[in-house]
Amino acid sequence: xxxxxxxxxxxxxxxxxxxxxxxxxxxxxxxxxxxxxxxxxxxxxxxxxxxxxxxxxxxxxxxxxxxxxxxxxxxxxxxxxxxxxxxxxxxxxxxxxxxxxxxxxxxxxxxxxxxxxxxxxxxxxxxxxxxxxxxxxxxxxxxxxxxxxxxxxxxxxxxxxxxxxxxxxxxxxxxxxxxxxxxxxxxxxxxxxxxxxxxxxxxxxxxxxxxxxxxxxxxxxxxxxxxxxxxxxxxxxxxxxxxxxxxxxxxxxxxxxxxxxxxxxxxxxxxxxxxxxxxxxxxxxxxxxxxxxxxxxxxxxxxxxxxxxxxxxxxxxxxxxxxxxxxxxxxxxxxxxxxxxxxxxxxxxxxxxxxxxxxxxxxxxxxxxxxxxxxxxxxxxxxxxxxxxxxxxxxxxxxx
Numbered sequence: 001x002x003x004x005x006x007x008x009x010x011x012x013x014x015x016x017x018x019x020x021x022x023x024x025x026x027x028x029x030x031x032x033x034x035x036x037x038x039x040x041x042x043x044x045x046x047x048x049x050x051x052x053x054x055x056x057x058x059x060x061x062x063x064x065x066x067x068x069x070x071x072x073x074x075x076x077x078x079x080x081x082x083x084x085x086x087x088x089x090x091x092x093x094x095x096x097x098x099x100x101x102x103x104x105x106x107x108x109x110x111x112x113x114x115x116x117x118x119x120x121x122x123x124x125x126x127x128x129x130x131x132x133x134x135x136x137x138x139x140x141x142x143x144x145x146x147x148x149x150x151x152x153x154x155x156x157x158x159x160x161x162x163x164x165x166x167x168x169x170x171x172x173x174x175x176x177x178x179x180x181x182x183x184x185x186x187x188x189x190x191x192x193x194x195x196x197x198x199x200x201x202x203x204x205x206x207x208x209x210x211x212x213x214x215x216x217x218x219x220x221x222x223x224x225x226x227x228x229x230x231x232x233x234x235x236x237x238x239x240x241x242x243x244x245x246x247x248x249x250x251x252x253x254x255x256x257x258x259x260x261x262x263x264x265x266x267x268x269x270x271x272x273x274x275x276x277x278x279x280x281x282x283x284x285x286x287x288x289x290x291x292x293x294x295x296x297x298x299x300x301x302x303x304x305x306x307x308x309x310x311x312x313x314x315x316x317x318x319x320x321x322x323x324x325x326x327x328x329x330x331x332x333x334x335x336x337x338x339x340x341x342x343x344x345x346x347x348x349x350x351x352x353x354x355x356x357x358x359x360x361x362x363x364x365x366x367x368x369x370x371x372x373x374x375x376x377x378x379x380x381x382x383x384x385x386x387x388x389x390x391x392x393x394x395x396x397x398x399x400x
Contacts, residue, residue: 004086005355006079007365008255011337020344021385025376027181027219031283038285039319040157041166042174042187047199048277050270052153052175052186053263056123057084058199059171059188063121063147065090070115072122072146074103075358078350081123081151083263091117096358101127101312105140112144119144124169125151128370129292129322130313131160134168147171153178157289157321167191178323180283181219181376182276183212201271212273256355289321291375295382299325299373302386308332308393312368324348324370327389332396333367339392340369345385347371 049055065071067089073082075094085092093111096104103124112119122141126132141148150169156179158165166172166189176185188199204212296316303309312326329336340347348370353361371385 002091003258004082004092005256005258006082006261006352007355008257008352010334010351010366011341016341017344019346021346021372021381022374022376023346023348023372024178025181025374026222027216027279028376029220030287030376031181031279033287034284035286036284038157038289039159039164039321040285041164041172041189042152042156042176043281047188047190047201048272049186049188049199049201050184050204050267050272052173053080053084054268054270055173055186055188056081056149056151057087057263057268059149059173060084060088060090060121062171062190062197063149065120068117070117070119072108072111072119074101074123074125075354075356076101076127076350076361076364077125077353078153079352079354080262081125081153082354083260087260087263087265091115092354093119094354094356094358096356097360099360101130101360102133103137105136108140112146119146121147121149123149123151125153126155126158126160126165128313128324128326129155129158130320131155131158131165134160134163138168149173154323155321156323157285159319176280177276179288179374180280181216182279183215183273185272185276185280199269201269203271204273209273209275213275216275216279257352261352288375291377292322292373293320295373295375295377296322296325298382299327299371299386302382303327303390306390306393308336308397309389322373325373327369327371328364329367329369329393333369336392336396337366337369339396340389343388343392345371345388 047055060071065085065088070091070093071085072093072095073085074097076097082092093115095108095111098104124132124137138148148169150166150172152166152172153175155165156174156176160168166174170191172189172191174187176182176187190198293316300311300314303311308331309327309329312328316322337349349365349368351365353365
């Protein structure tokens with residue numbers, strides 16, 4: 001069995017203030033107000049796991065993935081995408097990505113040809129809600145008798161080439177907590193169901209159900225403070241100028257990690273909580289679609305013309321519903337990351353991905369930031385966020 005090595009976490013939440021704006025949508029009365037129609041494959045006949053990683057684990061098992069087989073996965077990824085295959089002992093063949101995060105199918109050909117084990121599946125993420133070019137990927141999988149698993153963790157809504165995302169792969173899975181104000185959930189969609197093959201899930205413990213209900217009520221009643229514009233001369237921004245980049249850690253084998261971090265094997269057959277399913281099924285989908293697109297456009301407009309960064313996807317077509325706003329920091333990414341975190345700006349980046357030779361993944365591990373554009377943002381919050389990022393980048397330009 002091959003051992004998958006993971007890069008270290010570069011920054012934890014320790015030492016940073018609590019984000020001033022929620023990274024994911026909190027529950028509010030607006031969640032139920034508006035039209036219910038929306039382009040999604042994941043409402044209806046699907047299986048609700050407690051998290052998406054367990055839905056992926058079931059899909060891999062159903063396709064016969066084990067220690068004597070291999071799986072194709074993108075080199076740029078969240079660690080929780082890889083851990084299901086890691087648990088099964090499968091050989092993971094990491095496909096390098098282009099700068100727009102499309103897969104290098106030319107290199108995938110070589111990986112399949114040189115694999116000593118049969119390649120049974122390919123996992124295809126629609127990063128940040130933006131669809132991959134699915135037609136060439138489908139042809140590739142068909143040519144090599146590989147089953148396609150669509151990763152819609154970032155793409156609960158949307159279409160690719162006129163088809164609903166989630167209906168393209170043999171299996172598809174989604175992570176509704178990224179789009180809805182719920183605490184758990186991972187949806188599995190079987191696009192070629194076999195009688196008797198559906199997973200049998202266990203209910204959550206009663207105390208977990210009660211806790212989720214209480215947290216939902218608290219979120220509904222909580223009021224958020226209004227945000228003030230950022231100050232470019234403030235300490236948190238300028239202090240970040242002295243914070244070093246950490247690219248040297250990428251080549252230090254002493255810092256590599258192995259094993260499971262996010263996947264807990266005994267939770268693999270747990271269903272999502274009752275309250276999460278109820279909130280999900282009652283959502284005003286049209287509001288989610290419209291607001292996310294609006295706030296993504298606000299990011300594009302607010303950062304237009306900024307140097308030292310670029311939006312990974314500078315255009316938003318009419319069939320895309322974004323999960324976050326991915327912004328590539330091109331200079332001093334670690335210091336910019338720290339400065340923003342110190343100001344309470346909510347942002348994520350994938351730091352603890354698997355070790356590969358993909359140059360794009362190594363660079364994006366440091367520089368590709370995920371910023372919120374969810375439907376529950378308020379106008380003063382998106383204004384504060386865009387201004388905080390602009391002022392921080394300007395401060396770094398002036399201090400360089």
